[in-house]
Amino acid sequence: MHTLYLLRDRRAHGFGGSLMIDRRTPGVTTFQQFNDTSKWSTFDAGANGVGSAADGFYGGVFDGRFVYFVPNLNFTSGEVLRYDTQSAFTSTGSWSAYNPGANGVGTNAKGFSGGVFDGRYVYFVPNRAGSVYHGEVLRLDTQATFNSPSAWSTFDLAAGGVGTTPTGFIGGVFDGRYVYLVPSLHPAPHGEVVRYDTQAAFNSSGSWSSFDAGANGVGSNPDGFVGGVFDGRHIYFVPFVNGAGQSAEVLRYDTQGVFADTASWSAFGAAANDVGVDPKAFVGGVYDGRHVYFVPFGNGTTVPSEVLRYDTHAPFDASSSWANYDPGTAGVGTNTRGFWGGVFDGRHVYFIPFFNSSGFHGEVVRLDTRASFRSPASWSAFDPGANGVGTAPDGFVGGIFDGQYIYFVPFIRPGGFHGEVLRFDTKSPANVPDTVFGGSFL
DSSP, rough: OOOOOOOOGGGGGGSSOOOOOOOSSSSOOOEEEEEEEGGGGETGGGGGTTTSSOOOEEEEOOSSSSSEEEOOTTTTTOOEEEEEEESSSOOGGGGEEEGGGGGGSSOOOOEEEEEEEEEEEEEEEEOTTTEEEEEEEEEEEETTTTTSSGEEEETTTTTTOOOOSOOOOOEEEEEEEEEEEOOOOSSSSSOOEEEETTTTTTTOOGEEEEEGGGGOOOOOOOOOOEEEEEEEEEEEEEEEEEEEEEEEEEEEEEEOOOOOOGGHHHHHHHETTEEEOOOOOOEEEEEEEEEEEEEEEOSSSSSSEEEEEEEESOOOTTTGGEEETTTTTTTSSSOOEEEEEEEEOEEEEEEEOOOOOOOEEEEEEEETTOOOOGGGGGGGEEGGGGTTOOSSSOOEEEEOSSEEEEEEEEEETEEEOOOEEEEEEEEOOOOOHHHHHHHHHH
């Protein structure tokens, strides 16, 4: 669940994007010390009077200036929290909240899981409202006023006649033209990918299409994903759980192919092809320019939490193209398992802490991609909360990168749903990696 965003014109790279902002600054980049507490900070906007229910977010999006936290709160909230990255992090004036559904937008605009930015619009991915899985996509025009109903619109996939059962998505991907909604549960695991053409009308059924690769003979059981990753050509759907249980079957779509053609799709099961010990149940992924990393939630309290890595320069269906590593088993950190999403800062991959065998936790794990993947020395772990940062910064779902800071998206901790955003200052000067484009849900 790495939230990726289109931040500069990708047409020169063949991605067909538009816009936007290039925050790169010439000079040598200095990466900060991971365990330097002065580089970490927290702020709870809701606890400081912003909004009415600014807790329990599920991923986020960066549009080049603002960070948006996707509302969920156990599938009951539609209140979007926004932070202005050009203002002070710990000032309430830098934060705002708005609930479009409560202001007449849509039918039941709440319970989202992840978001996507296409250069102008932010799309909030529909999951479920209360106990009802839904397909009502919420969209914000970032060129309009945030707290005006006219800036917001919705489109209900099911009511619009799109696909078979277009509900229950977790995460999205943008490839420069199309937005893809990642199929997860509704409530059974499903594999119906929904695609929107951003060059067409948002509220027209003809702008939307769907395809279920598994139902058309691709792979073994490619259902139940959490998040996606775009590498400039291919989209990888991150396997979490399918009808047989926890899954390791990665589904891949070639964006240069025809969407509804099975020849454009392929699947690879890491566990079934003897990669690693038992690599299953991933939540989100990260692309570093060559490798795609699949973030392990962990398939049990006694089973290792293995990071799975694919070399995009090698054949997708060859076991030799894949590698695994469990930093916790190798002695990194205290209890390094149970992550939910990841972020790439141009050199390091950060694994977002969520829940391990001890409960909701805040132990961040970082990989230096310039070093050996399978060496313990390449990995480090740090728990900011355990080192005096913030109140109780634990239990995050996804991360957002703005070129300098990583924002850890607050979801739930032992006391319940919370809104304490954790932030880490990664490097100086600020710059967004050239590998960051498209989108994934976190």
